[in-house]
Amino acid sequence: MNEMVVGRVTLIKKSTFRPSLPDDWSPTVTEISKTNFEWNIQFAFLDNPTTSIKSPRFLSEVYCAWTLSLRVTNLSIDILLHLERGAQYSEIAKPIQLSTRIANKKGESLYPSEKLTVFSNDLISSDEDMVYSIDKHDFMKSKFNGIRDNLNIYCTVEISTLKTKLGFYSSKDSSDIRRSQLILTQLEEFLENKTLSDVNLNVGGRVFHGHNIILAARSKVFAAMFNHETAEKLLNNVDIQDVDPDVFQEVLRYVYTGQMSSGTLDKMAVGVLAVADKYFLDQLKAECESHLMKRMSADNCLELLALAAQPHPAMHLKKYAVDYFRRFASLVMATDGWKKAKEEKLIWSCELIEMLFA
Known part of the structure; x- marks a missing residue:
């Protein structure tokens, strides 16, 4: 059955x-x-x-x-x-x-x-x-x-x-909330209006204008890049390969505001997770993993297993995908994705077999 x-x-x-x-x-x-x-x-x-x-x-x-x-x-x-x-x-x-x-x-x-x-x-x-x-x-x-x-x-x-709601109506807490909202609004304005931007981020032919102090504060990768005499720091220019510009735009919005546009994870959670992993954005990576686990199906199980088999896998997603495959192997193997994997002899399939019998 x-x-x-x-x-x-x-x-x-x-x-x-x-x-x-x-x-x-x-x-x-x-x-x-x-x-x-x-x-x-x-x-x-x-x-x-x-x-x-x-x-x-x-x-x-x-x-x-x-x-x-x-x-x-x-x-x-x-x-x-x-x-x-x-x-x-x-x-x-x-x-x-x-x-x-x-x-x-x-x-x-x-x-x-x-x-x-x-x-x-x-x-x-x-x-x-x-x-x-x-x-x-x-x-x-x-x-x-x-x-x-x-x-x-x-x-x-x-x-x-x-x-x-302790102190929900207190003037002190209300002021704290207003200040937090104001800071997020200003950071988003910096991103949208390119205010005082000092670095260009070239992604797939599109240029995003950023602020190296904000990027360095949020990502260890950018911190290492801008805290040393790298070509990126000297030229104020960063070339980013193999990342979709739309995905990077949403990741950049998260870096500045801690939020993404509505529906982003429904449309591009896999891409966002890969970029979050690349730039050591641990909280964003965890949010992507949780989102993908909740929406796992026979049709996308192989795609998520392939993602988890990459050099820096999402471990929670990997365990969940392997467990899903074990429980519903017949469904997964009836999908077009499985047929394609067999035809192309995808390299991660060997690791998949090891994971399933570990």
Whole structure:
């Protein structure tokens, strides 16, 4: 049996309304965290008489982790939820809410309604709890006829925590926040407006204007380059090879502001990780690894293994990719990527075999 287990997670946070209060007020507010999880499953899985499959693990920050299970019996199709309590699980203040629905690849629901499940924090099991159950016969007939592509299970977990915002309204903390925001804004303006720039960064035919003091402060590679009598320092010019200019632009934005444009990691996490590794940007590298691990699938597993097999691999990503390959080898080997790897006899395939049997 081929199994497709692909998950995608998004986290949305919002807080309750904060009224205008005195400067020394320390309010307790309710903070709501929503984790959206999308699980992709091959339709053929439902044709088996009785079987079950687990989703990738997804997180609600530091509070808890979740795993979904899809269980097919002769009579029903069941979705179950497994909870792993996190380090700060005790901070959850209200019942946990879970909404679940089944849809096609376009996001259109294949069963009449979304199911809302509410768990009491004290009663939720550490085992699996049923959150959705469908009559198998009803589900497989009329509305499902002709739909043989993959299914998506959409799951949203909502948790509430009580946070005491000590000094949230104090003039001192407000000033600190304003100062931090002002510094980030000014650094971004330096980058965008080329204000007082003193070094040119030539990347794939595009020139970025930078400030060697900022680059050196953020990267050990640039620090070594500008603290010695190198050609780059003498000419105020750095030629950067084998890096996509769009990727470098986002890395440079991160160097200056600690942030990247919205959606950057969804589009170019692999490229950003390689540049982060090259310039010793450890925090950015860790963010890329985490992002890629959450979005690993049969289709991109080989690409991520190839990335992890490079001279300075991302060790956490490497371990996760190897584990994924071990668990879902049949799926990975059914992809075009595997076919290409066999045809081209990619050099990293030998190391892959060593990793799998280590």
